[in-house]
Amino acid sequence: MNRKLFLQHAHGSVTDDGSSPRKPKAMCTRCGCRGTVARLILRSPPAIERYCRDCWPLVRDALAERPVQEYVSRAWSDVERLLSLLPPTTEAATVTALAAEIVATAWDMDGPVPPIVQEFLLRTERGPA
Numbered sequence: 042m043n044r045k046l047f048l049q050h051a052h053g054s055v056t057d058d059g060s061s062p063r064k065p066k067a068m069c070t071r072c073g074c075r076g077t078v079a080r081l082i083l084r085s086p087p088a089i090e091r092y093c094r095d096c097w098p099l100v101r102d103a104l105a106e107r108p109v110q111e112y113v114s115r116a117w118s119d120v121e122r123l124l125s126l127l128p129p130t131t132e133a134a135t136v137t138a139l140a141a142e143i144v145a146t147a148w149d150m151d152g153p154v155p156p157i158v159q160e161f162l163l164r165t166e167r168g169p170a
């Protein structure tokens with residue numbers, strides 16, 4: 042992922058380097074602790090915020106109330122939530138693509154693969170990385 046994203050604003054601009062949101066030394070915007078698992082890009086005022094594993098679920102649940110342009114996370118809870126919302130009628134190709142994406146980013150995720158995600162990967166016949 043070498044994508045570069047530039048947010049322009051009258052009062053300045055913010056550049057997202059497209060790097061992993063999981064940064065051991067980055068500071069959490071909410072609690073100030075070190076070690077983040079998610080990055081949030083806001084439209085106005087343009088800003089990039091980072092969150093730790095404890096704060097991210099709380100922030101994520103309130104995303105609809107903020108001018109969020111994009112967010113990236115390496116929290117397994119996001120994957121678990123995505124899988125729980127996946128309709129049973131989802132096309133096999135979509136499920137396979139999702140499994141491939143999960144396997145491709147598993148190395149960068151926060152912590153070990155949760156059982157629910159392991160079961161999903163086994164069901165789609167792609168073991169965890």
Ligand SMILES: [Zn+2]
Binds near residue numbers: 070072073074095096
């Ligand atoms: Zn925090």
